[in-house]
Amino acid sequence: MAKIVVDEERCKGCELCIPACPKHIMVMSKKFNKKGYYPAKQVKPEECTGCAFCAMVCPDIAIEVFK
Amino acid sequence: MKKVFGRPKSLTKDPFTYCPGCHHGIAHRLVAEVLDEFGIREKTIGISPVGCAVFTYAFFDCDMICAAHGRAPSVATGMKRSKPDSIVFTYQGDGDLAAIGMGEIVHTANRGESITVIFINNAIYGMTGGQMAPTTLVGQVTQTSPYGRDPKTMGYPIKVAEMLSTLKGVAYISRVALSKPAYVLKAKKAIRKAFQSQIEGKGFSLVEILSTCPTNWGLSPIEASKWLEENMIPYYPLGEFKTPEEVS
Amino acid sequence: MGEKILMKGNEAIGEAAIRVGCHFYFGYPITPQSELAAYMSKKLPKIKNAAFIQAESEIIAINMVYGAASTGARTMTSSSSTGISLKQEGISFIACAELPCVIVNMQRGGPGLGSIQPGQADYFQATKGGGHGDYHLIVLAPSSVQELVDLTMDAFDLADKYTNPAMILGDGLIGQMMESVEFKERKKIDLPDKKGWILTGCKGRKKYCIVPFNMDPYEMEKVNFKIQEKYNKLKEREVRYEAVNLDNADLIIVAYGTVARIAKTVIQNAKSEGINIGLIRPITLFPFPESIIAEASKKVNKFLVVEMSLGQMVEDVKLAVNGKAEINFYGRVGGVVPTQSEILNEIKKYLK
Structure with a gap:
């Protein structure tokens, strides 16, 4: 059981979390945030292992990981 | 469920002012995590440079001072000597540390000042709009090397970690990268060792962090990370160049 | 105390500084003031937690002063004319950050490398700011070795009182001259508490920042006005x-x-x-x-x-x-x- 929470307003849409995710379940949202960036979001949350790779490469500490 | 990854306490709530994909934010987080883990936030004084990271004073939740361009190691020296029980670190880019501040860093390292230097090497000047840095690679196009860096007239990129590790006053030096999770984990370990060297009074410590500047490299953040791995790491090898055991 | 001793001007400054608690000296050799650095290198290592550093340049020395001053320590640097020119960037930072410190300029002939004999051609540089931006130093001009002693001691108090760098503006003649001096007992004066701004680690309080810049011009203008207000007070109260x-x-x-x-x-x-x-x-x-x-x-x-x-x-x-x-x-x-x-x-x- 693991989950991540993306702070959509902190995310600058850099996409670095996408190749970092070994499960390939990070994508970019189609809706932009207040700053005009398309934030990252997770699809298929049931596949998340909580490895935190996405959070480790996030330059804006926009991802929190729970296990 | 328990939170296993979040914002370290040694950072303020302020969102980073850096461009999307810039590695500064990752480096900030790692330094802050180390301050948290050693429980030294309340005795730490940080020194911000001139350049993009001038704003670090707002991001680290510890006492901070802004130094003039390149002078952070000298300011750190004055602080550490007058307040030897504090933990002092500088956070400097490649223009700040390896160009205008090269004299400062060499002599501070040589005196073995017990401070920690976080050195961000992204091979370019960020804040001023992408000019050539001392660490710009041969052939790399920048605003002031529009035909690529030509070593005949512009010299070769300087390997700071290797150069400083020849000095006897240095306790710990390593070079790390942040372009993928495995590198980030190693970078964290290096930053821990650097601060540990200071805590144990072993001498000068420096971690050179290879970082991206997607905006001024003209690449997407993902392409920039790839460019770093393909071009910077071969020239700037990762690893430890000096560890405290070697200090006599 | 009270006894008269024969001392060289440059050394008398050093002794005066140490006696008012300046335990951090950073300098770089230059004629005609090198005796001051030499004096500090002899005396400071004998004081607990004090430091003398022969810096790698004048620029470095003033930035070490900036660091030490930010922790609340009494600190000084000294040089002569060309070396003082090199320090100007750091002095401007210190003035903007509103940190107290003392800078000694034993002037020599200029411009350029000039000569090593006495001069007074750094008056503009000393009194009008010297570096970039609108700021002033508190500038004291001794004319005897005794006054070098008294004004050096006063300079530290004035710097602390106004949280502003102070300069002793002498020349090669007065620095090299030997005269009898007395280190008089000083009256205790009330100086502002530094606790509200010095960087000592943020234990038990919110963090402090010393930031001599502001990206918002209206905020930066306010910084200028605040500093200017101190100069008005100096003009009212401290003229000698x-x-x-x-x-x-x-x-x-x-x-x-x-x-x-x-x-x-x-x-x-x-x-x-x-x-x-x-x-x-x-x-x-x-x-x-x-x-x-x-x-x-x-x-x-x-x-x-x-x-x-x-x-x-x-x-x-x-x-x-x-x-x-x-x-x-x-x-x-x-x-x-x-x-x-x-x-x-x-x-x-x-x-x-």
């Missing part, structure tokens, strides 16, 4: 000068430091020839003693400003007098010291 023989003077000499010493002999020599000369000797060059000069110009209509420059302080005298009296100037430069007879001949020209 020595006035000699102003009543019934035929002419008043305005001179500071070494030149003022020579002027005092000129006054004696002139008297024997029946000429009555007065002297106004600014002790603070910033704040400048403009009121006494303006006041004197109501009674005496001839002034002679003498400097080891080609005319720097004379501009401030002219501003003070504001056209109400005749201002003449005599200067020697490049390390040349004006003689008594030269000055007296000059005076006679204007009294014809």
Whole structure:
């Protein structure tokens, strides 16, 4: 059981979390945030292992990981 | 469920002012995590440079001072000597540390000042709009090397970690990268060792962090990370160049 | 304490600084002030937790001062003319950050590498800011070794009181000269508590930042206004000068430091020839003693400003007098010291 929470307003849409995710379940949202960036979001949350790779490469500490 | 990854306490709530994909934010987080883990936030004084990271004073939740361009190691020296029980670190880019501040860093390292230097090497000047840095690679196009860096007239990129590790006053030096999770984990370990060297009074410590500047490299953040791995790491090898055991 | 000892000017500064608690000295060798660094290198290692560093340059030395001052320590650096030019960026940062420290300039002949003999051609640099931006140093101009001692001690207090860098503006002659000095017991004065801003680690409080910049021009303007307010207070409260023989003077000499010493002999020599000369000797060059000069110009209509420059302080005298009296100037430069007879001949020209 693991989950991540993306702070959509902190995310600058850099996409670095996408190749970092070994499960390939990070994508970019189609809706932009207040700053005009398309934030990252997770699809298929049931596949998340909580490895935190996405959070480790996030330059804006926009991802929190729970296990 | 328990939170296993979040914002370290040694950072303020302020969102980073850096461009999307810039590695500064990752480096900030790692330094802050180390301050948290050693429980030294309340005795730490940080020194911000001139350049993009001038704003670090707002991001680290510890006492901070802004130094003039390149002078952070000298300011750190004055602080550490007058307040030897504090933990002092500088956070400097490649223009700040390896160009205008090269004299400062060499002599501070040589005196073995017990401070920690976080050195961000992204091979370019960020804040001023992408000019050539001392660490710009041969052939790399920048605003002031529009035909690529030509070593005949512009010299070769300087390997700071290797150069400083020849000095006897240095306790710990390593070079790390942040372009993928495995590198980030190693970078964290290096930053821990650097601060540990200071805590144990072993001498000068420096971690050179290879970082991206997607905006001024003209690449997407993902392409920039790839460019770093393909071009910077071969020239700037990762690893430890000096560890405290070697200090006599 | 109380006992008179023979000391060289540069060393006397060092002893005075240590006695008022300056335990952090950072410097770089340059003639004619190297004895000060040498003195500190001998004395400071014997004091617990004190530090002497021979820095790799003047620039580094002033930035070490910036660091030490930010932790609340009394700290100083010293140099001479060309070295002081190198320090200007750091001095501007310290002034903007509102940190107290003391900078000693034992001036030599300029410009360029100049000479190693005494000069006063750094007056503009010392009193008008010196580096970039709108700021001033508190500038004290000693004219004896005893005054080097007293003013060095005062400089630390003034720097702390106004959280502003202070400068001792001497010259190669006064630094090299030996005179008997006394380290007098000082009255305890109330100085502002530094606890509200010094960087010591944020234990038990919110973090402090020393940030000498602001990206918002309106906020940066406020920083300027705040600093300017201190200068207004300095002008109101801290002006110092020595006035000699102003009543019934035929002419008043305005001179500071070494030149003022020579002027005092000129006054004696002139008297024997029946000429009555007065002297106004600014002790603070910033704040400048403009009121006494303006006041004197109501009674005496001839002034002679003498400097080891080609005319720097004379501009401030002219501003003070504001056209109400005749201002003449005599200067020697490049390390040349004006003689008594030269000055007296000059005076006679204007009294014809």
